[in-house]
Amino acid sequence: MSRRSRDANLAEKAKSLLLGRLAGQIDHSPHFLCPEGFKHEKNESKVKSAVPACKRIYDSIQKVFSNESSSLILTGIRGIGKSYLIDKVLKRLKDERRQFRLVRLNGCIQSDEVVAKVEIDRQLNEYTNSHPLIIILDEFENFATDKQHLLYNLFDSSTSFNMYGSAVFTIGITTRMNVIELLEKRVRSRFSHEQVHLERDIDNKGFLNKWNDAVKKSFTYGFVREYLQDLYYQQVDIREIVTFSDCCLRLMGYREFFDEDLLREVCSIYTLNSQNCLLQDLTTLELSILIAADRIYSLFVGEPFTFEMVFNEYKKFFSKHSSLEMFAKSVVLKSYEKLFDLEILTIADGSTVNNVPKEYHPMKLTVPHEDIERVVADLIDCPTEVKQWVNSLPTQ
Amino acid sequence: MDKHLSEDLTVCGREPQIKTLKSLLRRDIACCSNVFIFGSPGSGKTYTLDKFFNHYKIRRLLINCIELYNSRLIYEFIISTLTDTEKVSVKNENEFIHKLQTSLSDKEEAIYFVFDKADRLRSLEPRVLLNFIKLRELAECNISCVFVTQKLWQEFQTDLGLPRPILIRFPIYTKFELLAIMTEDVPDKCSPALYKTYCSLLFNIFHKACNNLMELRHQAVLNFPKFYQPILDGEATENQVGKLWKNVQGHLKEALRTLYLREISSSKWQRLQEHCLAEGKEVKIQSSKQSSSRVNAELPLFSKYLLIAAFIASHNSAKTDGRLFQKKSAKISKKRQLVGEKKKNERNSTWLLGPKTFTLNRLLDIFTFIVEENLESINLNTSIFNQITSLVSMGLLCQTNASDCIDNPRYKCLVNLSFLEGISKSIDFEVKKYLLDFIEIN
Incomplete structure (x- = not known):
């Protein structure tokens, strides 16, 4: 066996060992959280x-x-x-x-x-x-x-x-x-x-001291700091730190230490803004419907809207711009239903949909206008007219 | 080491996801947190996972949350699959955890529970999702869960405060990837290069409305014969793409109208296509007509009139009835007034907000008026009431107050305009004459 492959095997073994240890700790939070024998040691109590x-x-x-x-x-x-x-x-x-x-x-x-x-x-x-x-x-x-x-x-x-x-x-x-x-x-x-x-009050410096030098270095990267800071401000679940370490170890491959690429990859998994992902995957037609719905929703602030209103708005815009292709009502309705399926549109609060034809279900929008604006601006194959449509103010 | 395992799996366009999955989901120690896979429909989530688990021979249990629609079914399914017995009764979570611990004999190897359509888990008791997310802690086994869904993780959060899993996004395929996958469907007689050109042309027409791989593949296969016909007839060769394209362009635009709809089955569409090809005509489908003609034949004459009356009652305001349903001589002079009324109410129009309810008496008044104007005078009798009831049971009308309210029941008309136009055309009735929003100033 060559030296290289033996090293790789050893690394693999070490990785399994560490993963096993992390796995054992998930059900009982990691040891650095609470002092042994309740003694308050300076660097241990978080x-x-x-x-x-x-x-x-x-x-x-x-x-x-x-x-x-x-x-x-x-x-x-x-x-x-x-x-x-x-x-x-x-x-x-x-x-x-x-x-x-x-x-x-x-x-x-x-x-x-x-x-x-x-x-x-x-x-x-x-x-x-x-x-x-x-x-x-x-x-x-x-x-x-x-x-x-x-x-x-x-x-x-x-x-x-x-x-x-x-x-x-x-x-x-x-x-x-x-x-x-x-x-x-x-x-x-x-x-x-x-x-x-039990109240949480983490002392950040003490937390960092526990990590060994290689890990310590990873905290000098801006994006890791940013991620941890966000975590500290927003969430208070120690579990996430454990799963984060677990994820780092798993994605390490044959690296010797945590390095910038690895941490960047893991951070990108953990800070993925999934809200925009849904919008990015929409077709031009679905986006147009969304924009039409958004205009109506912001025009009559917060009032529920129906498919017919959205289609009316859509029709108004597309008949003005003959260069754009307008789709049949039934196809538009199908795309509208897909938006509902993805929960971008939901049934408005407190209304029932029994005995109401689906074209008239009262709906509300779950994504803010800013998100739609940002996603449309970033799209490459979206027609310019549609891009301008998002920014123009709705009028009655 | 197993030779096969060291070979990497490739699935077109999903390489980064597979790489992440491969590092996260190991065979020896299950992932510490759970994995949450999300992406639009038709982005290859299920397919990739399936390939992944099979290729690397990782133990997994596939749980379809639509089939297993309550927690007990899920528990029983898991236990019966793990123990390989047919009938297992698992009454509650407690029993599930104990049975799970005993049935996982091979504790060395990790097992992954894959929840397809995981968003359905939200409709169960809130503790079910929490329990599965914390399953590893609760059962103390080498288990991890993989959730597959089209929804976002935010939509899963409840007030119980769920620990966040590792999110993996499956974006939609790019044009390049889509074409590569679609080309795998190439029919025997056709060369791959030509089929690829065809797919690319099809994509250009369809992509604005549809980026779902399944639907695009379906449309490609369905419309291919029309594209290929000139070559079979000897009118063109494989190199004359322009000519082939011109031939099929209008046809595809027509197919775009039926996108996702499946109003007629594929075989019917194919027959229609063959029929039209033989006669040298273009394929035309009038979607709305088709469905209304189906109902047409089954409705008696008075039911049709009743439905029309109900539609008018639902979409006109009761205030205007008096003026609208006067004898002919007086009507024309009143039109101007009516149009003024119409303008005022544009925002609250029933065409945008949906049909309004009306009372039985109003329905019968309008019904007698339109029947007497078009046919002859009639006597209202019980058969009319029977027909109203049958219209309700067919879902064309609905009763909005309690069904035991005999005194003055209220109804609402549920059909749309194009459907109604089909019906009124079949009895030579001009419905727009009676709809406030369609009356024009002469």
Whole structure:
């Protein structure tokens, strides 16, 4: 085997290893998010509220070991590391050799109470002892629907003690801040009213320090910075950073390090403005219809329009410019329907389309005028008349 | 290593997408995030994916979200395909996750769930889409999902806050790529070069209205005999492209009128074409006439009059009825007044906003008037009411208030003008005389 191909094989192996590691981390946010053993180290904590939150949960859980049932709700936006935080606390409890039973439910999977109860039974059957019980309810808001028998039973200390033969500590995890308002009165009064909220507050410099030199260099590229900045301002999902790294690794090919080309490619995938993509793929006819619809929509601000109005506008323009080819009404209607199919046009809010011929369905436009203007200006094979039509002001 | 796998797959015009897919979707470890593939209809999404998975022998499960229209069907389909058993019952998500974990015995190799027409997933419970996006975390398996759709990712976002997948765009084919693909359909008798010229000519006519590969291919195959006829007849040779072109140009313009419509089946179109070729005439289709003549034969005379009366009632305002339906002598002098009224209401015209509702009484008044003016006096009896009901059940009229409202039901006319003109022509009735918007000042 030549040296080159052996190197390639090694690189491939290394890549698999890294990908595997990333894959393992997606379900529990990456290690740099939360401190080990809750110690606040300068460069490690990215979620500032994580340390006190960990402590509060840990302290709260202690009650269950002194045979006192209690409950807690953990809130925070998606991807901030709520489940991960819980895992940390549980791991610490295990390290301390505390004895407990654990049941995990997910509101999206155990979607009704009967299923949830069956699942609790199944998970409890794995234990033969009657140690204190910790129940974790992910997507908690889905349990707070209908009769809320399950929550009532869990929160009510005497009932839960009878049911499970030990003290029960219930942790609800949810993205909804107002979840307590969803609880019924009788359930709410039994809830321990302990709510822990995770807030995100990333320290950018510390984040960068974690990366090795090659990766560090990639952050000097303007477009990567721009992408990360956008991400930081707009989204707060740590998952995206993980998938971004995953995508970088996968697209690496046989490169040794992250380089500019690679990052440019990945960034272009991640920052793809898909809104314009749809418009770019339209035919001249479809664009003409869109422009006609846009003119009517902006003329009668926000009022719904019908196909007949759009066709009328289209006809008016095309009969003025004989050099352009005008299409039959039935063909125009088909193209109009394609726009509807692509959800560029949608049925106007609050109107029904039962018993209305399709030519008269009240529609509204979902793309802003500026987008249409930009896309038409960029098109190469669009007739000049149509290009001017976009910019001319609509009149009655 | 498998020799075959190291060979690269080529699909015309889709090379960059395949390159990205190849790096993202590996056989050993499934992609960390999901992949979202979008593009206009006829941009080769399904075809390319199909080729891709087959070529690189990557495990995948194709889920058609139109066939499997609710979450339970999807779950059962996935489990039954994975376990290779026919009848599986999966009642809920919980069971699905457990069965999925047990049925994926070969945990080493990645498996991809490909959702075709994934936009349909939005109409299911919101948690279904979230669960599939997070499937890898929930099931803790080597799984990843690929969503294929024509819609944008933004349209999938819900208030649950879905993690963003990796977006891959399939743009429409360029002219060059389209021609290369279309040339693969070349018939036996024809040379590829000539067929390519033909496709390019066809493209020039059609591209303003249509960039869908499927439709263009369909039109090309359908209209080819007409293009090739002079060569068969010995009137031209393959080199006289200009002559061939002149021959087919008008024909293609006619075909453009039926783009996407499929009003007559391909075989019918072919027969029509052969018939016209034999008689040396141009092919002409009057699309609107065709559909109305179909209904014509099946409607009794009074039903036709009823439909016309309903149409008039839907498109004129009730205020003008009194003046419009006076005896002939007084009518002409009133016309000027009516036209003034018409001008005022142009924006609110029923031609733009759609038909208005009318009461049964008004329908019967107009009906008796037009019948008496054109035929003879009639007695209204129950058979008339029966005919109204049958018009409603045929979908030509509809009742707008509750159907148990016997007192004074309201109706709306659902047919369009060209359809109605077909009907009125068949009974020699001039409908425009009674439509406010068509009355001209004499």
